[in-house]
Each structure stands twice: as structure tokens, then as C-alpha cells.
Amino acid sequence: MIEEGRALFLQIAESVEDSIIDGSLPAEGQAPSTNELAVFYRVNPATAAKGIAMLADKGVLYKRRGIGMFVSPGARDLLRTERLAAFADRYVDPLLAEARKLGLGPADLVDLVRARAEGSASATIERTPR
Known part of the structure; x- marks a missing residue:
């Protein structure tokens, strides 16, 4: 531990x-x-x-x-809010930055996360037309 x-x-x-x-x-x-x-x-x-x-x-x-x-x-709500902000800073912001570089939009990311959550380790997505 x-x-x-x-x-x-x-x-x-x-x-x-x-x-x-x-x-x-x-x-x-x-x-x-x-x-x-x-x-x-x-x-x-x-x-x-x-x-x-x-x-x-x-x-x-x-x-x-x-x-x-x-x-x-209110401690639980305080901690959840604090951790959500840290999670966004540590994981979501870098994810969005990389997605932008790859030309992926929000819907593409949702599809990718959903596929990975459902156990598809080799999940790939088609780029959303711009």
C-alpha cells in the first residue's frame, strides 16, 4: 500500500x-x-x-x-470536486491536446472510450469528417 x-x-x-x-x-x-x-x-x-x-x-x-x-x-463532495479537477488536469487535458493533433473530435473520443470500456483493446475509430 x-x-x-x-x-x-x-x-x-x-x-x-x-x-x-x-x-x-x-x-x-x-x-x-x-x-x-x-x-x-x-x-x-x-x-x-x-x-x-x-x-x-x-x-x-x-x-x-x-x-x-x-x-x-460535505467532505465527500469537496473531495470529489477536488479530485475531478485533478483528473481533468492530469488526464483529460492531455487527451484533448493529443486528440486535436490527430484531428479527432469529441464524438470520436466518446466512441474510442466506449469501445475501450467495452473491452475492445484494439478499438480504432474513423475520423469524423470536418
Whole structure:
């Protein structure tokens, strides 16, 4: 689960985010403690605390004094919006740039993605006439 070359606290924060996005950690649900995360990931509790603090700073988690950290209402929507923007930047924008170079339009891309999603590894498309 731990990836070499990426800060451990970021990976821990992302793991908690994943649980919020997939619904296994719902709004108002109690987040794992820093000690639980430290044991699970076999890291120093300060490292886990840094990941949790990052999520609190983003407004994803909030602290209930003496009880622990909890998922903020709206955290799932916030994370989905943030990840959708990152997905578009990382994958969609380069895809569109390459499609333009190849002379492909939006309908061509939809056809290609649909064919690949349906399992046709050798999917090819005919260029849309311009």
C-alpha cells in the first residue's frame, strides 16, 4: 500500500480521503486515530498526525475535543470536486491536446472510450469528417 517516493503523510491522507469518497467513512463518522493509522501503516504517530492535520486544514475532518476527529459534512463532495479537477488536469487535458493533433473530435473520443470500456483493446475509430 505504501508507495516509494511519495511522502507517507500524503499517502495516509489520501487513504482516508478514499474512504470518505467511497462512503466507508461517512459524514459525521469518526476517522481513525493517529495511533490507529500509525500502527496500520507502521509509521511514526507524528507522520500519521501530519496527514490527519492536512485533512483538518482542508476542512475534510474536524475535531471533537476529547473524542477524536470526524468527517465534516460535505467532505465527500469537496473531495470529489477536488479530485475531478485533478483528473481533468492530469488526464483529460492531455487527451484533448493529443486528440486535436490527430484531428479527432469529441464524438470520436466518446466512441474510442466506449469501445475501450467495452473491452475492445484494439478499438480504432474513423475520423469524423470536418
